[in-house]
Amino acid sequence: MRWLQLYLRSRRVPLALGVAIAVIVLAWVMSSTYTTSTTINARTASLTIMLAVVALGATLNGADDALDHTASVNWPLRRAGHLLIAAAVITALLSLSALTDVRYEPLALVLRNTAGLLGLTALGTAVFGAALSWIAPLTWTLIAVLPFLGPSADVRVQVASWLTQPAGTTAATVCATVLAVTGLLAYALRGGPLRPASETAPDR
Incomplete structure (x- = not known):
């Protein structure tokens, strides 16, 4: 299993996982302290x-782009597995709140938002690289949480604010599904773009 340890360390997974856990716990503590819901x-x-996804999104590229594209490894399968495990980890961490009096729920909303945001992050990784993959999920989330964008019968509003629409909203679910599938395929098949050697060379 040493290859797994090396893989996780090369992608800074322990640090990213720690950040994701800290964000989820902090939001839970704040909600428990300052709300009665x-x-x-x-x-x-x-x-x-979004913050948990962005943290784990940084692990979608390794330090060596050439190694991430070598033909000796089934990278599409490994990338898809990495992404699916990240989604499972975030969902599991959020679901642990069900053991407490303050919960991230409904589960359908948690699953939809995790899948959609992770797909958006993966798509950003495939196009711009992991270092810039946070831009799209951050931007769309900040738009979706605007006070004047809430539950609406307008499909355009439902798509723009799909993250905050009630679970079961068809347009929001479709939007999240498209992002999830597109991001998964793009990242699994392409990975991140090759950066110039000067950007990946170790510091001397």
């Missing part, structure tokens, strides 16, 4: 999921 609201949950 037993359910963490959609805006807070969306921001929390």
